[in-house]
Amino acid sequence: MSKCLNCKTSLNLKSTYCSICGQPTLNLHQSFMTIAFQALHELLDIDGRLFNTLKILLFSPGRLSKEYTAGRRARYTPPLRMYLVISLLFFVIASMTQTMTSENNLRIAFMLFPVGMLEQVPKLMIVMLPIYALLIQLFNRKSFYVFNLIFALHIHALIYLVLMIILPINHYVDMHVALFWLQYILIGYLAYYLLFALKTMYGKSWLFTIFVYIFTLTLYVSSIGLGLQFIQTFLN
Numbered sequence: 001m002s003k004c005l006n007c008k009t010s011l012n013l014k015s016t017y018c019s020i021c022g023q024p025t026l027n028l029h030q031s032f033m034t035i036a037f038q039a040l041h042e043l044l045d046i047d048g049r050l051f052n053t054l055k056i057l058l059f060s061p062g063r064l065s066k067e068y069t070a071g072r073r074a075r076y077t078p079p080l081r082m083y084l085v086i087s088l089l090f091f092v093i094a095s096m097t098q099t100m101t102s103e104n105n106l107r108i109a110f111m112l113f114p115v116g117m118l119e120q121v122p123k124l125m126i127v128m129l130p131i132y133a134l135l136i137q138l139f140n141r142k143s144f145y146v147f148n149l150i151f152a153l154h155i156h157a158l159i160y161l162v163l164m165i166i167l168p169i170n171h172y173v174d175m176h177v178a179l180f181w182l183q184y185i186l187i188g189y190l191a192y193y194l195l196f197a198l199k200t201m202y203g204k205s206w207l208f209t210i211f212v213y214i215f216t217l218t219l220y221v222s223s224i225g226l227g228l229q230f231i232q233t234f235l236n
Contacts, residue, residue, distance in 0.1 A: 007021040060200075062201040064154050068150055079150050082153070083153040093168070094167055131220070132152045132220050135216045140204075159190060166186050169182055195213045
């Protein structure tokens, strides 16, 4: 048994929070690495849930959103938490890639961030995420908006994961022709993934799904371009 340092309530050794006052039971009288590992473990849910979530997210388009909105949530990492962590890692890698690449040779696959604006992109994407969910809502009036938002979180998390692979490849693409083609294979995978995710999640006909896919993707990418242009104009 242990005691809560705040209210002195007796606690089980496995308790992570006090049942009376709600204070976390994290003991700060430990090395920094130990505390950092515990915090990372709690943030990422580093257990069977995380690896199972990533496996389904990467290899079963739309299934994770379908499972989560159907109420089968305990076995998966929460979508907002996963999105925030993955997006943070992505922008760290994107920043490192931009730093290593000269301004005259700034090629970041199909997504080109204007020099000096990378720090503004996460803010734009936070705004664009609910907009994408709204675009999906327009074609699925009977679905709940929160379900479309969960779908958008999963889609964006997947895109960031794939781009985290593309960015380093793009930086070293001149080293081997296989790297050149690999980045386009991954971009093709993204295109395939989004189409099949829409089909799995909403179950509409292929003709309707392809129409929604083309319309929402075109409008969404155009909106990102306009957003970046507006930010660049505003900053200048």
